[in-house]
Amino acid sequence: xxxxxxxxxxxxxxxxxxxxxxxxxxxxxxxxxxxxxxxxxxxxxxxxxxxxxxxxxxxxxxxxxxxxxxxxxxxxxxxxxxxxxxxxxxxxx
Amino acid sequence: xxxxxxxxxxxxxxxxxxxxxxxxxxxxxxxxxxxxxxxxxxxxxxxxxxxxxxxxxxxxxxxxxxxxxxxxxxxxxxxxxxxxxxxxxxxxxxxxxxxxxxxxxxxxxxxxxxxxxxxxxxxxxxxxxxxxxxxxxxxxxxxxxxxxxxxxxxxxxxxxxxxxxxxxxxxxxxxxxxxxxxxxxxxxxxxxxxxxxxxxxxxxxxxxxxxxxxxxxxxxxxxxxxxxxxxxxxxxxxxxxxxxxxxxxxxxxxxxxxxxxxxxxxxxxxxxxxxxxxxxxxxxxxxxxxxxxxxxxxxxxxxxxxxxxxxxxxxxxxxxxxxxxxxxxxxxxxxxxxxxxxxxxxxxxxxxxxxxxxxxxxxxxxxxxxx
Numbered sequence: 001x002x003x004x005x006x007x008x009x010x011x012x013x014x015x016x017x018x019x020x021x022x023x024x025x026x027x028x029x030x031x032x033x034x035x036x037x038x039x040x041x042x043x044x045x046x047x048x049x050x051x052x053x054x055x056x057x058x059x060x061x062x063x064x065x066x067x068x069x070x071x072x073x074x075x076x077x078x079x080x081x082x083x084x085x086x087x088x089x090x091x092x093x
Numbered sequence: 094x095x096x097x098x099x100x101x102x103x104x105x106x107x108x109x110x111x112x113x114x115x116x117x118x119x120x121x122x123x124x125x126x127x128x129x130x131x132x133x134x135x136x137x138x139x140x141x142x143x144x145x146x147x148x149x150x151x152x153x154x155x156x157x158x159x160x161x162x163x164x165x166x167x168x169x170x171x172x173x174x175x176x177x178x179x180x181x182x183x184x185x186x187x188x189x190x191x192x193x194x195x196x197x198x199x200x201x202x203x204x205x206x207x208x209x210x211x212x213x214x215x216x217x218x219x220x221x222x223x224x225x226x227x228x229x230x231x232x233x234x235x236x237x238x239x240x241x242x243x244x245x246x247x248x249x250x251x252x253x254x255x256x257x258x259x260x261x262x263x264x265x266x267x268x269x270x271x272x273x274x275x276x277x278x279x280x281x282x283x284x285x286x287x288x289x290x291x292x293x294x295x296x297x298x299x300x301x302x303x304x305x306x307x308x309x310x311x312x313x314x315x316x317x318x319x320x321x322x323x324x325x326x327x328x329x330x331x332x333x334x335x336x337x338x339x340x341x342x343x344x345x346x347x348x349x350x351x352x353x354x355x356x357x358x359x360x361x362x363x364x365x366x367x368x369x370x371x372x373x374x375x376x377x378x379x380x381x382x383x384x385x386x387x388x389x390x391x392x393x394x395x396x397x398x399x400x401x402x403x404x405x406x407x408x409x410x411x412x413x414x415x416x417x418x419x420x421x422x423x424x425x426x427x428x429x430x431x432x433x434x435x436x437x438x439x440x441x442x443x444x445x446x447x448x449x450x451x452x453x454x455x456x457x458x459x460x461x462x463x464x
């Protein structure tokens with residue numbers, strides 16, 4: 001199965017949790033496992049877990065960030081999403 | 094990094110469910126490798142039935158355990174092997190299975206190639222027949238290479254070639270890398286542990302300190318070589334190797350043996366590390382409530398390593414390696430890169446080495462060398 005290579009994360013686009021990913025709640029946040037590229041990723045806060053779970057409900061990642069994350073933390077969360085996208089955990093439309 | 098060590102602490106306190114489990118499907122094996130971790134050979138009449146095996150997979154899926162490392166014995170000897178594997182992958186429980194390759198005929202290779210979420214690891218213990226067969230038995234290397242050829246012919250994709258690092262195979266790292274790359278395969282190197290029948294051969298077969306140092310530097314330069322977090326004891330030499338670099342026993346991994354007994358990790362099949370049985374109240378209950386696992390999840394005692402500056406990197410090494418060489422769990426790893434483990438072994442007055450509890454070796458084929 002070919003993987004989509006994502007070099008740049010564009011927050012103005014639509015993103016969702018890839019349907020190849022299992023997300024499991026843990027005390028520190030969640031573990032995410034990509035069943036095709038076999039990557040295991042740690043989501044280190046519950047807020048990030050909520051954001052990732054609901055990302056697909058918004059027209060763009062930026063809109064999701066604006067709705068769900070306080071202003072002063074949006075940059076940090078955008079970087080976290082970019083890193084998840086690089087690992088193939090997020091997919092576009 | 095601070096965030097990383099916090100996460101490691103979290104892991105050491107245990108997870109809601111394992112990241113993965115190792116499941117030995119059967120004690121039956123047509124080979125008799127001298128270092129077999131599970132002392133396999135003869136099937137155990139109490140092994141889980143097909144229905145029980147499928148029920149266990151259902152529970153694994155419900156607990157969202159991401160994948161299962163299937164081994165044995167030789168798992169493909171079980172007649173229901175494909176039925177069990179297919180039951181897992183159709184529920185998206187990934188399967189990584191280890192095989193000696195003897196049962197991978199062209200039809201089996203095609204069937205394996207058709208499955209998603211499946212990884213195959215073919216075991217050899219050297220880059221040539223002479224080196225590998227010394228450990229795994231005559232003809233085993235040729236059989237494994239045939240299996241690799243068939244996987245390639247079936248367009249399986251990148252399978253894995255799994256090699257235990259012995260005093261001999263560790264001298265063939267570049268040849269092993271070339272062999273894997275010739276197949277478009279991934280190379281996977283694991284540590285020789287003194288577990289199971291490995292207890293008999295460990296002293297003469299485990300890599301020397303100098304070899305381990307070379308191995309560490311070779312691995313640092315090759316983050317794509319898989320190790321299953323085998324060599325975290327070597328991270329005391331400098332930058333951490335790829336992986337979580339911690340002992341996951343009972344915290345993030347565990348082992349289920351063919352009769353359903355749950356052990357802390359694949360390398361401690363011994364009564365002292367048995368947490369329960371999946372037949373009693375299910376796997377989840379064992380994982381959550383076992384007293385053994387609770388104690389493994391409580392803060393460890395650095396023991397003899399407390400004053401060593403590298404303790405944060407290696408965490409005192411591998412529990413199983415200490416246990417089966419007769420060391421205390423608070424002692425250094427027997428292969429401590431600074432030689433503290435060797436000194437601890439020398440200081441043992443009478444080496445009382447625990448014998449593996451269940452032994453399924455075929456009685457006639459096991460040889461041991463009196464030295």
